[in-house]
Amino acid sequence: MFENLTERLSGIFENLRRRGRLSEAxxxxxxxxxxxxxxxxxxxxxxxxxxxxxxxxxxxGHDISRALNPAQQVIKIVNEELIxxxxxxxxxxxKGERPYVIVLVGLxxxxxxxxxxxxxxRLRAMGERTMLVxxxxxxxxxxxxxxxxxxxxxxxxxxxxxxxxxxxxxxAYQTARKGGVSVVIxxxxxxxxxxxxxxxxxxxxxxxxxxxxxILVVDAMIGQxxxxxxxxxxxxxxxxxxxxxxxxxxARGGAAISIREVTGIPxxxxxxxxxxxxxxxxxPDRLASRILGMGDLLGLIEKA
Amino acid sequence: xxxxxVAFGRIANFLGTSELDDxxxxxxxxxxxxxxxxxxxxxxxIDALKKRVxxxxxxxxxxxxxxxKDELIARLQEPILPDFSHKPTVIILVGVxxxxxxxxxxxxxxxxQDEGKSALLVAADTYRAAAIDQLKVWAERVNVPMIxxxxxxxxxxxxxxxxxAAVARKKxxxxxxTAGRLHTRYNLMEEIKKVHRVSGKALPxxxxxxxxxxxxxxxxxxxxxxxxxxxxxxxDGVILAKLDSSAKGGMAFAIKSQLNLPIIYAGLxxxxxxxxxxxxxxxxxxxxxxxLEKNNDD
Ligand SMILES: Nc1nc2c(ncn2[C@@H]2O[C@H](COP(=O)(O)OP(=O)(O)OP(=O)(O)O)[C@@H](O)[C@H]2O)c(=O)[nH]1
Ligand SMILES: Nc1nc2c(ncn2[C@@H]2O[C@H](COP(=O)(O)OP(=O)(O)OP(=O)(O)O)[C@@H](O)[C@H]2O)c(=O)[nH]1
Ligand SMILES: [Mg+2]
Ligand SMILES: [Mg+2]
Numbered sequence: 001m002f003e004n005l006t007e008r009l010s011g012i013f014e015n016l017r018r019r020g021r022l023s024e025a026x027x028x029x030x031x032x033x034x035x036x037x038x039x040x041x042x043x044x045x046x047x048x049x050x051x052x053x054x055x056x057x058x059x060x061g062h063d064i065s066r067a068l069n070p071a072q073q074v075i076k077i078v079n080e081e082l083i084x085x086x087x088x089x090x091x092x093x094x095k096g097e098r099p100y101v102i103v104l105v106g107l108x109x110x111x112x113x114x115x116x117x118x119x120x121x122r123l124r125a126m127g128e129r130t131m132l133v134x135x136x137x138x139x140x141x142x143x144x145x146x147x148x149x150x151x152x153x154x155x156x157x158x159x160x161x162x163x164x165x166x167x168x169x170x171x172a173y174q175t176a177r178k179g180g181v182s183v184v185i186x187x188x189x190x191x192x193x194x195x196x197x198x199x200x201x202x203x204x205x206x207x208x209x210x211x212x213x214x215i216l217v218v219d220a221m222i223g224q225x226x227x228x229x230x231x232x233x234x235x236x237x238x239x240x241x242x243x244x245x246x247x248x249x250x251a252r253g254g255a256a257i258s259i260r261e262v263t264g265i266p267x268x269x270x271x272x273x274x275x276x277x278x279x280x281x282x283x284p285d286r287l288a289s290r291i292l293g294m295g296d297l298l299g300l301i302e303k304a
Numbered sequence: 305x306x307x308x309x310v311a312f313g314r315i316a317n318f319l320g321t322s323e324l325d326d327x328x329x330x331x332x333x334x335x336x337x338x339x340x341x342x343x344x345x346x347x348x349x350i351d352a353l354k355k356r357v358x359x360x361x362x363x364x365x366x367x368x369x370x371x372x373k374d375e376l377i378a379r380l381q382e383p384i385l386p387d388f389s390h391k392p393t394v395i396i397l398v399g400v401x402x403x404x405x406x407x408x409x410x411x412x413x414x415x416x417q418d419e420g421k422s423a424l425l426v427a428a429d430t431y432r433a434a435a436i437d438q439l440k441v442w443a444e445r446v447n448v449p450m451i452x453x454x455x456x457x458x459x460x461x462x463x464x465x466x467x468x469a470a471v472a473r474k475k476x477x478x479x480x481x482t483a484g485r486l487h488t489r490y491n492l493m494e495e496i497k498k499v500h501r502v503s504g505k506a507l508p509x510x511x512x513x514x515x516x517x518x519x520x521x522x523x524x525x526x527x528x529x530x531x532x533x534x535x536x537x538x539x540d541g542v543i544l545a546k547l548d549s550s551a552k553g554g555m556a557f558a559i560k561s562q563l564n565l566p567i568i569y570a571g572l573x574x575x576x577x578x579x580x581x582x583x584x585x586x587x588x589x590x591x592x593x594x595x596l597e598k599n600n601d602d
Contacts, residue, residue, distance in 0.1 A: 040342070045337045108549075111402065138574070139574075141437035223551065
């Protein structure tokens with residue numbers, strides 16, 4: 001079903017002898033293929049439009065380098081633009097007064113609870129005194145799930161079944177402060193950005209405690225709705241980063257582009273498996289190649 | 305109501321014979337792609353619609369709206385239920401991580417009980433933290449017995465025990481909840497094949513249905529998931545979970561047309577009663593009407 005973008009572009013440029021520059025017609029033909037590749041990777045329809053316009057602007061009249069054929073030339077520009085859009089890797093910005101508070105938010109089943117444990121393990125290894133907070137009172141056994149994961153890494157879990165999530169967050173924060181905890185990680189319930197009550201609950205949590213990082217956790221397999229999800233959470237909360245999960249599958253992960261484009265929040269982590277060690281910092285080059293479905297080819301072109 | 309009229313007015317403009325130009329078809333293309341139908345299906349639908357506009361000379365808003373709906377509905381199928389004459393009828397739920405399997409298993413148990421069938425739940429996810437506890441809470445809430453595997457134990461053994469227990473207790477339906485697994489993980493796909501095989505050993509003819517639970521927010525990857533699970537364990541149908549979200553679930557079309565898999569149920573929320581037999585018409589209206597309303601709000 002998915003023909004490689006290089007093959008498609010090579011087909012288009014077959015008749016194109018080296019004319020020195022890429023004409024507008026050449027580039028338009030190429031952009032149709034780029035557009036298709038991005039849509040197949042789940043980049044949002046509107047974002048694809050903006051993106052191809054930017055690429056087109058750069059590509060028209062572009063001098064064809066000696067080392068590259070026109071197809072490679074276009075791919076090089078697309079790739080550079082993708083990397084630009086995806087942005088540099090970013091880590092947690094833990095500054096100011098301790099304890100730092102990290103809140104994980106996102107749709108149902110996106111991977112928040114697992115991500116919370118992964119972050120806790122990582123921060124603990126960095127020498128932080130870490131505490132997890134089980135702030136999902138709705139999903140059956142959500143608390144047990146977090147406790148089970150926390151046990152594997154020896155991190156305490158704060159929970160109180162009698163408290164609403166905002167009150168629980170407040171009490172957890174106070175407890176952490178008194179106990180010399182340096183990082184508090186809140187695992188919240190999955191929710192739709194359209195659910196006003198539950199979005200209000202998140203707002204209330206962020207009023208009760210000084211939040212250092214609000215991380216949106218998104219499943220790499222998500223489709224066109226990624227844009228609305230990101231926009232919805234962004235409107236309600238000061239998001240500070242993206243955690244893209246389940247990247248160990250074969251989803252192309254084009255949602256990352258859409259989310260970056262509409263929110264500007266940096267991508268901070270990738271989830272690469274179910275185990276609590278399966279967390280990686282993201283690499284823009286690799287994610288760009290993945291979105292284009294091109295593997296190592298890009299590396300070769302970059303060197304040319 | 306006003307929004308809707310404006311919306312359909314706009315669609316009439318897209319498709320109306322007088323003002324039909326490339327840009328208006330592009331708007332329709334945008335609507336379908338944003339509902340995750342994918343480029344191929346979208347172009348196929350648009351071609352079919354253009355042909356109808358030409359051949360049938362469609363002009364009114366109502367006709368055009370209906371033609372689009374018809375085209376989409378025709379690309380889907382009514383749900384096909386398993387043959388419940390097997391006692392017990394064994395159903396296995398499979399799917400990628402977090403798609404909604406455990407919740408769907410509980411919802412189905414409740415639904416079947418309401419239909420007068422006695423159900424038994426099997427917790428065969430021995431891997432994920434508190435997966436068994438999660439199903440246990442649901443089983444207690446719906447008052448259905450549950451057989452569970454050992455944490456870290458063999459999921460095949462759990463399925464085997466569960467089916468045997470259902471036979472002994474003369475239950476009508478057995479629902480087996482399995483661990484989430486990405487379809488690209490070779491070992492885990494081998495494991496699910498084993499659960500499938502072992503079910504047949506416990507009860508000849510079982511499983512009577514294997515359903516793929518798909519998250520409606522999934523994009524183009526849904527197709528790869530469906531294909532891989534179908535290759536591994538012969539899927540009979542799909543449960544489209546989280547259809548209450550803002551997502552439209554448009555991958556259902558490609559999964560039907562290319563893999564011939566019907567959607568059986570739609571998950572419409574996190575509550576136990578939030579599961580409905582798949583309704584093609586409601587599904588298609590969700591894609592068209594909700595998209596148009598949203599576009600108009602922008
Ligand atoms: N393969 C893979 N699975 C993951 C990854 N992250 C999480 N999962 C799995 O995805 C499923 C859902 O993860 P959870 O952490 O429970 O997701 P959640 O967002 O907390 O879910 P809710 O609390 O119900 O909203 C589980 O089966 C996890 O093991 C990942 O990076 N890769
Ligand atoms: N809104 C909505 N949420 C749902 C629906 N079905 C399941 N969920 C939620 O999605 C999350 C994941 O559901 P589970 O049933 O645990 O998914 P699973 O496939 O069993 O997950 P793993 O076993 O970890 O692979 C939970 O928060 C559920 O409440 C649905 O139809 N609508
Ligand atoms: Mg959770
Ligand atoms: Mg489960």
